[in-house]
Amino acid sequence: MASTSKDNVQASTSGQGNPADDLEPGACPESVLNPSDSFEEFASEMSSSLQERNINLKSKSSTISEIQSEICDGNKDNTEITSTKSSDDLQSKDDQMSALASSCNLSNQNGEDSDNEKDDYLQSPELVNKEKHVFVLSSAGKPIYSRYGNEDRLAGLCGVIQALVSVVEDQNQDILRSIITKDCKAVFLVKGPLILVAVSKSNESETQLVLQLTYAFNQIVSVLTLTQLNRIFEQRRNYDLRRLLSGAERLIDNLFIFMEKDPAFLLGAVRCLPLPEKARENITNAITTTCHKIRDLVFAILIAGNQLITLVRMKKYTLHPSDIHLLFNLVRSSESFKTAESWTPICLPKFDATGFLHGHVSYISEDCQACLLLLTVQRDAFFPLSQAKHTIAEKLRRSNCLVAINDALNRNQELPTTNPLKHIGIPEIRHFMYKCKSTAQLFTSDPISLDRLQDYRIRHKEGGDVSEKKIEKLSDIDYVRNYRKFCSKIHCTSSPAKLIFRSNSDDTVLAWVTNGFELYVTFDALMEKDQAIKAVDRLLRWIKREEQRIFIMNAPTF
Amino acid sequence: MSRCDFKIVLLGSEHVGKTSLVLRFVNSTFNSGTPYQNTIGAAFCAKTMRSNGKDFNIGIWDTAGSERYEAMTRMYYRGAHAAVICYEPCCLESWARLRHWLQELRTVEEECKVYLCGTKKDLLDSGMVKREVPEDIVATYSQGLRGHFLTSSKTGENVEELFQKIVDDCVADAKLMRNVEEMRVQLLKEEEAYKAKHKEYCNC
């Protein structure tokens, strides 16, 4: 019953004799990303008491209004900007709100099925034998999101979940965190007016599951803002949030697939598109020279295939990796950005959960699948930003940067970063992933191509079932699955491991964390430890040599 | 800094077919293969059209029908020359939302020319779906408006006609055209000024 993460500890040792302790590939004095570790945050989330949790809910000051007032200070004669509200509430009128609320009591109809029917539904093929279920409900017990099946028909289950959570809170003054059975973990997270639950048969740890639920919560905040979410339920505890989330379920669906496959989530880091230093510099310059006069622009972000190409920011402000992940998820999940320039409100929960930024989102050109996001605090800025985008695209084309981006995206075989293991010549290493801690950036030996991710997505749609099938060729995705348990030992708050070396007849895994980096390597089976450490040393030196190409090594501002 | 002569906004509840209408009109395509994806925020498209022997740039805002963007939508129809409110004849709910938009436009944008558009005509014609919105009610509502069209983005029926009517109506509006001309002249001036400045800079 009780959750312990140490049941399956294998031979693990604390590290010393580090061959490359002074090496810190990818580190640079200033980072575009906020390197604060999400694991610490989640650890504190997990250990907080009921009282602390309720205090944490009070929203912090708004970064967006801070930026707006700053712009206005230097721009007093421009009344147009001052009139922008700090948070553009989607539902600002109260009467509108209650009209919405009163017309949404449809969902109870199905909740009145007989108990037998409800039970039958829980046994239906739609729901049974899934590797991981996710449910989101309101604290009143109304279903909001289910990864599988139809929420309406899950009203009964949601009622049970709500009862469990509130019994523990009311009677024991405690927080229900998890229920663990032989083959299944149920993890609970109460955040604001929502209850989020993951029921998983995967090997993900409790912390990793909480991390995923927090991402799901942030995804909801990202389309509504925390202010609006709280207000809706303050005004009407029974509100059916699905009305406001329609179309956004897709984002949550994709987010979970993405989180299960991409090590970026596991490590709280962002992957960069490897590019020649000069090319990245040109791209960044094209953006800064075009945008430096646009005052309200907070971030200009160029991404391709879930990888960051460059990020230019307003002085003083950085982005948290988890906000970037939400942007990756948004872009990847939305085909419509490919057909037209979009203008959309986006809330970045870590940056400012209380308000919206406004984003001009568009692909650079038809022959280059890089997506440019220009995020501003000014809601009327579409046309200047559209103009800026076209100028930037033109500059990139003229300086041959589009070719460089395409080469990297198509994983041109001539690039050293396309197949690093072959390039370095360490045949005994099968796979590695490296995170530079100070910049929250990530590099792996076999990044998942977008097509492949798409593949997984389609397969997942049909299934998501627990499978025992043996996979023919291992890739990033499969190695990541394997790294999970090492990762949770390294991030364990009570007694974190520094170096883990585990060798068996399938493979050998080395996980190593220093002040500067985290490294996970899979070797052939039955590797000797000193041999492995020698190989790791060569690997680190190679990453160091290529760091300018692999990582973003500066923190440009407008 | 819009370089469009006319601003047109598409309104209507989710899934009625606004994005499909724009894509048919601008790209002459219809994606029946890909599953429906709701629009996020709003999308902007531009196209050049001819009316009265002259070319005009029209900018189209395709807004998201989802209720969560409702308050945002106001900023798209602000200053719009024309609005197309879409509904699905086979979906009563979409008609109820249409009445909401009509009211909004009447109070907020009096100058805006309003058109009604019943979408997915091909489905109606094939008998696959049943009409839920009675024709006489549509007729009553269209009376005070600039026109009513039944379109199909799948076949393209009436799509070109709808937008051509809008542009023709705009061109025929003397007051509107005076503003458009003024805008053009001003933009030209700005561009000249910019070019002059740029040249100077380059010569240095």
Ligand SMILES: Nc1nc2c(ncn2[C@@H]2O[C@H](COP(=O)(O)OP(=O)(O)OP(=O)(O)O)[C@@H](O)[C@H]2O)c(=O)[nH]1
């Ligand atoms: N048969 C047929 N299907 C259509 C037609 N127009 C749209 N559809 C389908 O209706 C669905 C919704 O179309 P969209 O154009 O995405 O709807 P929308 O109004 O933009 O929706 P939101 O962006 O959510 O506001 C899609 O699956 C389209 O393929 C049509 O003329 N005929």
Ligand SMILES: [Mg+2]
């Ligand atoms: Mg649409």
